[in-house]
Amino acid sequence: MANWGTGEILVRLDNDKRAGSNSANVLRWSIFQLSRGFKVSVAILVFLLLWETAPRLGLVNTTFLPPLSEVLQAWWRLLLSGDLADHAGASLTRSIGGFLLAIAASIPIGLAIGWWKPVAQYLNPLLELFRNTAALAILPVFILLLGLGETSKIAIVFYACAFPLLLNTISGVRNVDPLLIKSARSMGLSPLSLFRKVILPASVPTIFVGIRQAGASSILVLVAAEMVGAKEGLGYLIQYTQFSFQIPEMYAGIISISVIGVIINFLLVLLEKRLTSWKQSYSE
Amino acid sequence: MTAKISIQHVQKTFRIKRNLGHLKEVLQPVSALQDINLDVKQGEFMVIVGPSGCGKSTLLDLLAGLTKPNSGQILLDGKAIAGPNLDRGIVFQQYALFPWKTALANVEFGLETKGVGWKERKQIAQEYINLVGLAGFEHRYPHELSGGMKQRVAIARSLAYDPEVLLMDEPFAALDAQTRETLQSELLRIWETTRKTIIFITHGIEEAVYLGQRVAVMTSRPGRIKEVIEVPFESRTTEEDLRSNPEFVRIRHQIWDLLKDEVHRAQEQEKDKSLKATGSKSKVKGVASDG
Numbered sequence: 001m002a003n004w005g006t007g008e009i010l011v012r013l014d015n016d017k018r019a020g021s022n023s024a025n026v027l028r029w030s031i032f033q034l035s036r037g038f039k040v041s042v043a044i045l046v047f048l049l050l051w052e053t054a055p056r057l058g059l060v061n062t063t064f065l066p067p068l069s070e071v072l073q074a075w076w077r078l079l080l081s082g083d084l085a086d087h088a089g090a091s092l093t094r095s096i097g098g099f100l101l102a103i104a105a106s107i108p109i110g111l112a113i114g115w116w117k118p119v120a121q122y123l124n125p126l127l128e129l130f131r132n133t134a135a136l137a138i139l140p141v142f143i144l145l146l147g148l149g150e151t152s153k154i155a156i157v158f159y160a161c162a163f164p165l166l167l168n169t170i171s172g173v174r175n176v177d178p179l180l181i182k183s184a185r186s187m188g189l190s191p192l193s194l195f196r197k198v199i200l201p202a203s204v205p206t207i208f209v210g211i212r213q214a215g216a217s218s219i220l221v222l223v224a225a226e227m228v229g230a231k232e233g234l235g236y237l238i239q240y241t242q243f244s245f246q247i248p249e250m251y252a253g254i255i256s257i258s259v260i261g262v263i264i265n266f267l268l269v270l271l272e273k274r275l276t277s278w279k280q281s282y283s284e
Numbered sequence: 285m286t287a288k289i290s291i292q293h294v295q296k297t298f299r300i301k302r303n304l305g306h307l308k309e310v311l312q313p314v315s316a317l318q319d320i321n322l323d324v325k326q327g328e329f330m331v332i333v334g335p336s337g338c339g340k341s342t343l344l345d346l347l348a349g350l351t352k353p354n355s356g357q358i359l360l361d362g363k364a365i366a367g368p369n370l371d372r373g374i375v376f377q378q379y380a381l382f383p384w385k386t387a388l389a390n391v392e393f394g395l396e397t398k399g400v401g402w403k404e405r406k407q408i409a410q411e412y413i414n415l416v417g418l419a420g421f422e423h424r425y426p427h428e429l430s431g432g433m434k435q436r437v438a439i440a441r442s443l444a445y446d447p448e449v450l451l452m453d454e455p456f457a458a459l460d461a462q463t464r465e466t467l468q469s470e471l472l473r474i475w476e477t478t479r480k481t482i483i484f485i486t487h488g489i490e491e492a493v494y495l496g497q498r499v500a501v502m503t504s505r506p507g508r509i510k511e512v513i514e515v516p517f518e519s520r521t522t523e524e525d526l527r528s529n530p531e532f533v534r535i536r537h538q539i540w541d542l543l544k545d546e547v548h549r550a551q552e553q554e555k556d557k558s559l560k561a562t563g564s565k566s567k568v569k570g571v572a573s574d575g
Binding site: 278 | 350368370378393394427
């Protein structure tokens with residue numbers, strides 16, 4: 001508030017013309033922000049409104065699709081009882097665990113494969129094959145080998161994350177602008193520092209594409225895995241509430257999952273922007 | 285007087301892999317350079333001019349130590365060039381700046397490799413940023429700079445680690461005419477301040493005469509040195525409008541005369557090659573007799 005005050009005084013001290021254009025700018029800016037906010041949220045608001053009214057107007061069966069307000073109440077109850085935190089915690093531990101393990105393993109391996117060209121040529125078809133094998137199709141194999149416990153769940157997340165990460169890292173390393181490599185080599189860089197100072201930073205944007213793909217699939221795959229065999233987790237919550245006919249709670253679980261997915265993606269985009277700020281600002 | 289750089293009987297052949305669409309890869313040996321001999325004196329501004337595809341850039345790669353000649357040798361201060369080293373700096377046509385580094389950090393890059401300490405590095409880099417007239421832009425990323433500014437950063441980067449020879453591969457070819465002229469006179473000013481030996485490659489005749497103390501004219505492929513022309517101007521930066529000086533015009537015409545046939549031959553070679561690659565031999569003959 002105090003800042004606003006001084007700001008106003010400064011504007012008044014300024015000559016009329018500039019003050020006029022300043023306030024016009026502020027107005028234009030706030031209109032722009034409003035219209036942007038409207039564009040971003042209008043579709044979601046309409047969807048939520050439809051969800052609330054359609055069951056109330058009898059357009060759909062309230063038993064199978066309760067209005068949004070009821071779902072939110074159920075969500076609040078789950079939150080207060082601590083159940084939601086337990087389930088979400090279990091899910092997040094698994095997906096983040098698998099995701100981080102995949103990053104720790106795939107990126108170094110990808111860098112090595114990409115750097116060593118013949119290896120990349122031989123391995124790429126195999127990696128493509130693995131990537132296009134749906135992780136869930138392999139889930140039974142994981143359960144057979146690793147049992148129903150945490151290990152198989154983390155393993156399936158790891159599997160789903162590993163291939164997008166691996167393939168993007170390899171292509172990132174292989175597609176570094178040859179001129180940059182030539183320029184660095186002309187300055188007498190050793191292969192090791194060439195890798196550290198040129199190849200690695202140049203491939204960060206491509207690696208991040210892989211990280212975002214992996215982040216998305218880590219949640220997707222986990223929920224499905226939890227539906228097959230688990231005693232806790234959001235996937236389990238959804239499955240269990242459906243069987244016991246607690247329909248509002250089931251929707252509460254679904255909403256939680258989409259919100260978590262959106263948040264994770266948002267955080268990754270934020271991190272990506274920070275790490276690749278040198279690429280940005282073409283869109284402005 | 286001993287030569288700073290001495291190119292002796294250098295020869296270079298390539299096996300070029302051409303992959304044209306549906307056709308299978310053709311491996312054909314191409315002789316890029318044939319028996320190149322050239323001595324460059326300490327502190328000299330030497331320009332090499334030639335038609336496109338004559339092996340100018342190949343010669344520069346050899347000088348940089350990025351590739352090795354098939355026969356012959358290149359001596360720097362009497363010692364054969366063993367590989368890339370910080371005693372030679374290269375400026376490329378496409379700038380080759382690291383996009384994730386600011387202008388200042390780009391200039392620091394070579395110093396870092398040289399092992400100069402953090403503080404000193406910053407200071408030297410700033411000096412060279414000032415030298416190329418970019419003070420105030422040191423914290424911009426390459427994508428925030430114009431083409432001319434990028435090339436200034438690239439020049440500063442190559443000068444910062446204090447190489448003995450500056451190799452420039454058509455550095456101004458991608459710039460617009462006005463920026464190019466400004467950078468040419470800037471380069472002369474920088475050369476006069478730093479007294480570096482510069483080997484400058486171009487296909488522009490006027491650029492060659494304007495910049496070079498001597499201009500080496502190359503033939504079309506396989507590249508040879510056709511003639512080395514002296515350009516006897518005392519100081520280029522003090523002369524008012526050097527380009528309309530009658531002596532300047534005369535030398536430009538002389539080089540143009542030397543290059544005319546070579547350019548024509550180079551273009552014929554280019555046509556021939558792309559037609560041969562498509563496999564229709566009869567067509568090649570038809571076009572050749574037309575031209």
